[in-house]
Amino acid sequence: MRATLPPNEVIRTGFLLVDASNIDDETFAEPLPMLRCTPGTLTNADDLTPRLIDIAALSPAQQEDATAALLREAASSRPPAICAWLDSPLDAAALARHIARFLAGPGAEGSSVFWRYYDPRVFSLAMAVFLPAQKEALLGPIADWRFPWCQHWWTVPGPGREIDPLGGYKSAWPTSTQWRSLDHSDLVARVFVHIHDTHKALSAAAVLRYQRGIDLALIAGKQHLKLTETDELVEYALHSARYGDAFLRHPKLDTAWTDLAQGKTNWVDLQGLLDHHDYQKLNQEYQLQQTHMGAT
Known part of the structure; x- marks a missing residue:
């Protein structure tokens, strides 16, 4: 393609x-x-x-x-x-x-x-x-x-x-493994809507990178983090695709991911561990990365 x-x-x-x-x-x-x-x-x-x-x-x-x-x-x-x-x-x-x-x-x-x-x-x-x-x-x-x-x-x-x-x-x-991706094609589309809200003109290469990242994030969200709510899956995939390791390996979330997978916390509380300044920094790093990769 x-x-x-x-x-x-x-x-x-x-x-x-x-x-x-x-x-x-x-x-x-x-x-x-x-x-x-x-x-x-x-x-x-x-x-x-x-x-x-x-x-x-x-x-x-x-x-x-x-x-x-x-x-x-x-x-x-x-x-x-x-x-x-x-x-x-x-x-x-x-x-x-x-x-x-x-x-x-x-x-x-x-x-x-x-x-x-x-x-x-x-x-x-x-x-x-x-x-x-x-x-x-x-x-x-x-x-x-x-x-x-x-x-x-x-x-x-x-x-x-x-x-x-x-x-x-x-x-x-499709094989059973491929269905894991194909079954959430509607969720991938929803994440792209949010991405296009901030990036009006993604390059074709960026679109394919995002598609792969979103797909993997949705699989991980369902299988490993036990997320089931549609809105939570979309938000998790959006954050994962947008911020990458800066979000997934954020020091404030170090133990929260394990707690989420074990049902000891929920997605809303996990997000709440990051304050306005944390997200501001994530967005700044994201903008620098997009400029470097030529996504816009």
């Missing part, structure tokens, strides 16, 4: 991958023809499954409208409506079948789940934790998966060839 430039002209080819649940009256000037990507196991949830728009099948005016909607996604703070722009040698029907193939399967606890891997907030995390063989299976006939995420455009090249349909979903399905 690498950063790329947004389309610099009206797109005439490829396919838009759309989250139908996030479409509203403002997404397109007029309703565009869409093909449903619904596996047989999710027919009762058809309204939630993604859609494909065949760009070449649109009129020139519709292509302009679709391009404008796609370009708006990078700067939008709303849940993504247009998730990706795909390049594939397949026709729309065959590509829709491929997209649908990996939408349902067993989750981390073994129960059946609907996996929104096409959502940029999930897809970007999958690309960070997946093995090469899993990425190839997930993309299959897709030669290029371009998508807006965290105020940047990204591209992931795919094989551009179909994979064995008899293999089912398993070739591209």
